[in-house]
Amino acid sequence: MESRPGRAAAGTLLALAGLAVVCSTPAAAQSVNRNLIRELNTQLLYVALPLAVFVEVILIYAVLRFRDNPDPRPTIDSPNLEITWTLATAIILLFVGVSAYVVLTTPYFSPGAVSDPANESAADGERATVRGLSYQYDWQFRYPGANVTTRSLLVLPAERPVSIRLSSADVLHSLFVPQLGIKKDAFPGKYTRVRTRVTERGTYRGYCAELCGSGHSTMRTEVVVVSPSAYEDWLGRHRGEANVTDAPTPQA
Structure with missing residues (x-):
């Protein structure tokens, strides 16, 4: 059985890895387009990283807590829990969709097609x-x-x-x-x-x-x-x- 110091070390390494990803400062973008992409990736990272850590923590806990269970039982239905994670998932997907939409609809990514290269606007x-x-x-x-x-x-x-x-x-x-x-x-x-x-x-x-x-x-x-x-x-x-x-x- 894994010792408590070993668990603590694993948890510390996981936390430090997450902190390093969040706190790392990317190099300056070379263009407005690249900067918009980088900002979108950063926003999505702030959502994805906590979720990944949360899921891994639950997985590790379940493996360690129930690995020696001689009498496993089926999971008990919990409508409140199901509603909660469904709403949380919907909110996360809405955030991701809105963030991507804001970037993709800028003139730098959706300038629109033109039918004739001779047509020049004042801008x-x-x-x-x-x-x-x-x-x-x-x-x-x-x-x-x-x-x-x-x-x-x-x-x-x-x-x-x-x-x-x-x-x-x-x-x-x-x-x-x-x-x-x-x-x-x-x-x-x-x-x-x-x-x-x-x-x-x-x-x-x-x-x-x-x-x-x-x-x-x-x-x-x-x-x-x-x-x-x-x-x-x-x-x-x-x-x-x-x-x-x-x-x-x-x-x-």
Whole structure:
């Protein structure tokens, strides 16, 4: 039979593990999208962790308390208990649903589809607009204001709203930049839109997240985030050029 010190040690380790998860401070998010995802995960963690500890404590108690019971009896019905855990479950599910709904309905995750990339609203005129075209097995990005087209390179200004309009030239693709919290499908003959605001300058890796053929694993793009002034300088330096692969250097 397990000793009391052993039980106490196990309980202490469980409590310390839970405390470490709750108190750990995640690294700063690199974009508004990523920050929203992190905040949602944190809210769900505060709900899931106590429930997990509660269930494990009850499980351990039941195993230790009744493991030597020579005459087990069926559980006695308790309508009050059943009503209580049903209501508690409903409240938890409602909280999870509302929390996820608030995040998923923001413009950063539900910007809506557009039928024509030429339709620019007044708000879009104030943001950096990029048009992305995916094809087997590469990415092309066009900057309408400067008539610049890049290949496997997406350059974005930091601390400025950005609108990326995606389409596909052949099959279904998906732009996925994990560190920036960006993931959006690109459909043939249709347009979808990504909105973001990146807060950290740097170089990030973008992938295609939809199986699109034998070369799917090689379909990557470099995402470079620079200061607004460096972004404008880069556009001016390559104005009118096509298939640009010269990436600017992120500034400290």
